[in-house]
Every structure is written in C-alpha cells, then in structure tokens.
Amino acid sequence: MPPTQPELAEQPDTGSETGPDTGRTVLDARDLSRALTRISHEILERNRGSRDLVLLGIPTRGVHLAHRIAAKISEVEGIDVPVGSLDVTMYRDDLRMRPARALLPTEIPPGGIDDKTVVLVDDVLYSGRTIRAALDAMNDIGRPRAVRLAVLVDRGHRDLPIRADFVGKNLPTSTAESVAVRLEEHDGEDSVTIR
Amino acid sequence: MKKHLLSAADLTRDDAELILETAEELRSLADRPIKKLPALRGRTIVNLFFEDSTRTRISFEAAAKRLSADVINFSAKGSSLSKGESLKDTALTLEAMGADAVVVRHWASGAPHNLANAGWSRSSVINAGDGTHEHPTQALLDAFTMTRHLAPEKGQGLDGRRVAIVGDVLHSRVARSNALLLHTLGAEVTLVAPPTLLPYGVDSWNVQTSYDLDAVLPKTDVVMMLRVQRERMNASYFPSVREYSRRYGLDARRMATLQDHAIVMHPGPMIRGMEITADVADSERSVIVEQVTNGVAVRMAVLYLLLGGAEPAITTGDTVPEPVEGSTSSTTGDGDDA
Numbered sequence: 381m382p383p384t385q386p387e388l389a390e391q392p393d394t395g396s397e398t399g400p401d402t403g404r405t406v407l408d409a410r411d412l413s414r415a416l417t418r419i420s421h422e423i424l425e426r427n428r429g430s431r432d433l434v435l436l437g438i439p440t441r442g443v444h445l446a447h448r449i450a451a452k453i454s455e456v457e458g459i460d461v462p463v464g465s466l467d468v469t470m471y472r473d474d475l476r477m478r479p480a481r482a483l484l485p486t487e488i489p490p491g492g493i494d495d496k497t498v499v500l501v502d503d504v505l506y507s508g509r510t511i512r513a514a515l516d517a518m519n520d521i522g523r524p525r526a527v528r529l530a531v532l533v534d535r536g537h538r539d540l541p542i543r544a545d546f547v548g549k550n551l552p553t554s555t556a557e558s559v560a561v562r563l564e565e566h567d568g569e570d571s572v573t574i575r
Numbered sequence: 576m577k578k579h580l581l582s583a584a585d586l587t588r589d590d591a592e593l594i595l596e597t598a599e600e601l602r603s604l605a606d607r608p609i610k611k612l613p614a615l616r617g618r619t620i621v622n623l624f625f626e627d628s629t630r631t632r633i634s635f636e637a638a639a640k641r642l643s644a645d646v647i648n649f650s651a652k653g654s655s656l657s658k659g660e661s662l663k664d665t666a667l668t669l670e671a672m673g674a675d676a677v678v679v680r681h682w683a684s685g686a687p688h689n690l691a692n693a694g695w696s697r698s699s700v701i702n703a704g705d706g707t708h709e710h711p712t713q714a715l716l717d718a719f720t721m722t723r724h725l726a727p728e729k730g731q732g733l734d735g736r737r738v739a740i741v742g743d744v745l746h747s748r749v750a751r752s753n754a755l756l757l758h759t760l761g762a763e764v765t766l767v768a769p770p771t772l773l774p775y776g777v778d779s780w781n782v783q784t785s786y787d788l789d790a791v792l793p794k795t796d797v798v799m800m801l802r803v804q805r806e807r808m809n810a811s812y813f814p815s816v817r818e819y820s821r822r823y824g825l826d827a828r829r830m831a832t833l834q835d836h837a838i839v840m841h842p843g844p845m846i847r848g849m850e851i852t853a854d855v856a857d858s859e860r861s862v863i864v865e866q867v868t869n870g871v872a873v874r875m876a877v878l879y880l881l882l883g884g885a886e887p888a889i890t891t892g893d894t895v896p897e898p899v900e901g902s903t904s905s906t907t908g909d910g911d912d913a
Contacts, residue, residue, distance in 0.1 A: 467600065470612045470613060471613060475614060475884060476884065479885060480880045480882075481884065483879075516613075520611060521608075
C-alpha cells in the first residue's frame, strides 16, 4: 500500500546525512559509555553475577550494544557472557502492512537459551511492539528461565504492557519527535539525538 | 511491480542478492528445534504439478510449511487434469479457492507465463519448471550453493567466477535459468555440449560454448552436470550412450583435472554412469545433496519476499529496489517502531 516515498525516507543514509546538524544531542559518546557501564553493573547486580546470562541484541544496533555490555561485564567479572542476535522481522505485527523486508541475522550462542537468563538488548524502547515480537521469536528458540530487557533509551508512549528492566536514559518525547541512536560500529560515532 | 517469479531474467542483481541473503538467514532455521516461522500464516499456496517431480515439489512444500502457510498439493495424476480440464479452468478453480500463490510445473514452455498474465487469477505465480524453458528457483539455489562455497564472506559475490554447464543444454531449463542468473550475478558461464545438444540461438545468451570438456575443466570453479533428457528427445542426438559418456561424462580421471577449490553440481535426477560416475557423485567435491538442502531455504526466501509483506520485495525494472545491505534497519525506523 505505501508507495516508495516513505521507504526512501526511512533509509539510514538520509538520517546520517542530516542527523548531527538538525538533532539536539541528548547523550554524547561519554554519556553513552557511562550509561552502558551502569546497565552492565545493574545486570550483574540483579543476576547476582554473570552466571547463566545470555545477551541477545535486536539487530542492528541492539547487537552492537549487547557486545559492548558483554565487554564491560567481562572487564568487571573476567567472564565472557555469551552474546547473540535475534531478528524479529517475521514476528512483527505490521509485517503485512509494509513491503516484505530483508531479514537480519539471528545468531543464538552455542549454549542456547534454555534455562538461561536472557537479557534482550535494544537501542530505543517506544511502542513495545518490537519487544513483543522478540518474546514471540524467543518462544520458537527455547525456554529461558527469565527474560529481562535492557534499552539505551526509553522514550515512552507504550502501546503494550511492556517495560524495561535496565534503562540508559529515560527520554520524555512527543510522538512527533524522532530519536536517533548512532553507534561507532554502525554509524561512525556514538550519540543519541532527538529531533 | 511484479508479483510473479517466471524467469530468472526478471530478477535484477539487487533482487537476486536480496533473495540469496534472505536464504542465508533462513538456512539457520534447519538447525533449530522448531523449524517454523510465522511469516505466511493464513496464506494459501498451491503446488500445481503437471509433470513428475520429487525434489522440487517436496522442497516447495517444506518451504511453504516452514513459513506456516497452508499448502494444497495438486498433481495432474489423480485430479480432473487427467480428465482433460484446461489450464484456464484449473486456474479459475484455484482462484475460487483463494490461493495466494501458485507454484506451477508444466510440460509446456510458457504455461506459467500464461497462468500469470491471462487474467484468470490474482495469485502470485512461481515457475517451478516449464518445459525446456526455465526453472528460476533451481538457478537461485545453485547460485546460493556456489556462493556458500566460493564466496563465503559477506559481501563477496560470484563476479568473475567460471561456471561450466555440461551436457544436454538443449532440453535443460536449468541451464537456461542458470545462464541468465549467473550472468546477472557477474559469473562467466561456459556451456559444454555436443553440437546437437546446444540450443539454436545460443550465441545471443551471453555465454561461451565449447565442445571439449577436457579443455574447460582445469579453468572452471564450478562444473554443473546435466542429465540427458531422453524423454524429451524425438531424434538421435548422439551415436550411443557409451560415446556420450566418454566425451561428456564426468569421471574420476576428469575430476582430478579440476582446481582444488572447484565444486561439482547436478540439479538431479542424475543417471549414475551416464553423465556422472558414482564415485564423482559421492566424492567430497560433490555438493549435490547440499543443493537439495539449500533448495528449501531459497524457496522460503522467494515465498517470503513475494508473499510476506503488503507487496512483494522483489522488483523489476521500473521501481527502485530497496537497499540490501545489513543496514536496512534505519535510525528513524528503529525509533519509530521500537
């Protein structure tokens, strides 16, 4: 139904060209790093160590964030926490409303997720629909002992009864605004901007 | 915007790469305990087979079921087709049943094209082999298998790779679709066959041709053997089976002249002892069994991209294809629906 125009507007390049000039920076590289350090400590505190932890990032940026959290946990505990990625494209409730989308990688760590504490990692929590899709996707992969949610930014406006356990920054927004998370690995710099 | 897959020539390079990348993600599903994805829940896919098939029909059925679609199998034997019902009436029946996609194999070249364009039904039509014309999903799964072996790193392609397609090219829809798709993907195709088994007009195919298998083998990265389709032959194309095997069969001696990384393929069904010897078919270079496994993933990718969204992701010509790198999730997109 939607013509090609809205698709083009969504392309990442558009965002990266105009992003830094037009947006107001909410977190810079150092804020972002501190927020991830705090999340890492909170995860360890809540889990009482890194035992049976699995970090699953939601592509694309959630996966980078999951790897960073794992690195920070490794610094503190000296233990490598398994990191994977979970693509939720086929589980989205709006799959039928847009043209078929390219799939992103799903990589489950070798130990699986059965009886593990899975921490889902995503960049922005908004409607909660992505997380609902992630919970459904996980259902087909295994049965974790518990599932937690870590997000870099919680911008509110939930459509579903879903909340994050670990939040980098609570960011009150209006629905007209858009939040852009940019990460070194993917966009060449670390920042969160609002526009 | 097309919603059919009738010919490998319909696919742009971006389309083909999108299908191959999607198939790569879907292949890992085979290793999971629950081999099921919800993408095509509530969609109905009809397998309409006017010609015998083992691999392709089972492959399409498995692909559709793994995507949670409802599958109806319809073969010529045991249906009203054997009573003389026309393709049109069959199409109208399928339309009345609400099929979202029809996977069709037909002995007549062009039958899927008719089904798609005659206005008899609104379903997507996927060509699963028509006469001696085309078999696009086979070409896709072959390209997928080649990519996995010859270009395993992400972003690598088949550019400049040499593929030899050997045997009964004249009757082979697999050869035709492969020649078209591999050209799109930048590979160099050489057709090797006796002069009688090369099709008329092959000089316009963007391929090289050779009558000498021994000269081609040492330079090629892939050798794809074709079955001699005697059921389609109404004349004598070569003096004897033995002579054919001697000149165009792949045996251990010939296989030894291949480069170390080269792979041996066959679309099946193979006649061991004719175009390929048993020791070659079962050797480590042979990826024939893997081709079948990959077929399911590739067909899942095609079905998903044609039917999974509001409109097909596979485009042709007039529309701008979506970007295919891993970066499709965008900054604003993440923010909007996260």
